[in-house]
Amino acid sequence: MPQNNNSGVIMKKIIYLILTVFILLPIFAAPLQAAKEPIAIVIKARGKVYLVPAGQKKGKLVKRGSRIYNNQRILTKAKSYAIIKFIDNGGIVRVLANSFCKFEGKKKKKSLSKNIFLELGSIFNQVFKNRGEYRVSTPTSVASVKGTKFWVQQKYKGATFYFGEEGLVEISNSRGVALLRAGMTGIVESPNSKPIVRKTRKNEKPALDEEEENPDEFRLEFEDAQGNTKELKFKLRKKTK
Numbered sequence: 001m002p003q004n005n006n007s008g009v010i011m012k013k014i015i016y017l018i019l020t021v022f023i024l025l026p027i028f029a030a031p032l033q034a035a036k037e038p039i040a041i042v043i044k045a046r047g048k049v050y051l052v053p054a055g056q057k058k059g060k061l062v063k064r065g066s067r068i069y070n071n072q073r074i075l076t077k078a079k080s081y082a083i084i085k086f087i088d089n090g091g092i093v094r095v096l097a098n099s100f101c102k103f104e105g106k107k108k109k110k111s112l113s114k115n116i117f118l119e120l121g122s123i124f125n126q127v128f129k130n131r132g133e134y135r136v137s138t139p140t141s142v143a144s145v146k147g148t149k150f151w152v153q154q155k156y157k158g159a160t161f162y163f164g165e166e167g168l169v170e171i172s173n174s175r176g177v178a179l180l181r182a183g184m185t186g187i188v189e190s191p192n193s194k195p196i197v198r199k200t201r202k203n204e205k206p207a208l209d210e211e212e213e214n215p216d217e218f219r220l221e222f223e224d225a226q227g228n229t230k231e232l233k234f235k236l237r238k239k240t241k
Contacts, residue, residue, distance in 0.1 A: 037069075037087075037107075038068055038069055038087060039069060039070055039086060039087060039103060039105030039112060039114070040068040040084050040085060040087060040093075040103055040105070041065065041066070041067060041068065041084065041087060042062050042063070042065065042066040042067075042082055042083070042084055043064060043083050043084065043085050043092075044083040045066075045081075045082045045083075046081055046082075047076070047080025048061065048076070048077035048080045049061065049062050049075070049077075049082045049095075050062065050075040050076075050077075051066060051068065051073070051074060051075075052073040052074075052075055054070070059073070062074075068103050070104060070105050070106070071102060071103075071104060072103055073103070074099075074100070074101055074103065075100050076096065076099045076100075077097065077098065078097055080097050081096050081097055083095075084103075086105070086114055086131075088111060088112040088114075088131055088132055089131060090111070090112060090114055090127065090128055090131030090132050091126060091128060091131070092126045093116060093123055093124070093125055093126075094123060094124040095121070095123050096121060096122040096123065096124070096206060099118070099122055099123060100118075100119045100120045100121060101116050101117060101118045101120075101121070101123060102117040102119070103116060108133075111131065111132030111133075112132045113132055114134045115134075115135045115136070116135070116136045116137070117138070118138050118154045118160075119138075119139070119154065120154055121154060122151065122153040122154075123136070123151070123152050124149070124151050124206070124208065125145070125148075125149065125151075125152065127145050127146070127148050127149070127167075128147060129146060129147030130147075136152050138152065138154045139154070139160070139191065140154075140159065140160045140188040140189070140190055140191050141171055141172060141173040141188040141191075142172055142173065143162060143169050143170065143171050143180075144170045144172070145167065146167075147167055148164075148167025148168060149166040149167065150162060150163060150164050150165055150166075150169050150180065151163035151165070151205055151206055153205075153206060158189075159187060159188060159189045160187070160188045161185060161186070162186035162188075163184075163186075163200055163204070163206070164180045164181050164182045164184045164185075166182055167182070168180070168181060169181075169186070171186045171188065171195040171197075172195065173194075174191065174192075175192060175194040175195070177195065178194075178197045180197055183199065184197050184198065184199060184200060185198055185199070185201070185204060
């Protein structure tokens with residue numbers, strides 16, 4: 001009889017263990033599935049533009065349609081640039097020549113919380129409203145936005161410059177907060193310097209010198225965290241002056 005009791009106890013423990021595994025499996029599997037889902041797509045690239053995987057120092061050349069995953073970096077060489085769009089249609093980023101930045105994204109319910117860490121160079125951000133959190137961080141400060149257009153320029157081991165085009169940008173660090181509006185320049189000299197804002201001076205901000213382009217549209221398929229196939233459609237419209 002004692003042997004039968006022991007067998008029953010062991011069987012109950014096995015059943016409990018199996019149930020525990022089935023309960024916890026989705027919890028641990030979800031982040032792994034999310035890691036397989038891209039957060040942004042390269043919709044145009046010219047020159048030498050590299051995608052550097054997380055934890056690596058060397059990258060590979062990107063092309064239109066290249067997927068960008070969480071914590072991956074984009075590196076542009078001289079006379080090169082990339083146009084990148086987040087998969088939730090929350091924003092478009094133009095990464096100019098001689099720039100290095102990291103793309104971060106975390107899914108929150110139906111939106112994507114986005115952050116671009118600009119280590120060096122210049123980026124132009126076009127952010128769409130009601131599409132999740134959008135931030136640009138640098139070694140000196142953080143810019144938080146909701147529906148606006150603005151530049152960020154990070155000098156090598158130096159200051160960060162913000163240039164407002166449309167809407168409102170909040171610039172902050174441990175020393176203070178400043179609001180950037182269209183036609184204004186925000187300057188943060190270091191992590192220990194308070195952000196300041198003044199009127200933008202002539203020829204001060206970066207400029208887009210890319211060639212004019214015809215309407216450009218393509219479709220891209222990928223698999224989401226639930227294993228469903230999704231199709232994204234991207235379209236670039238010709239700029240008008």
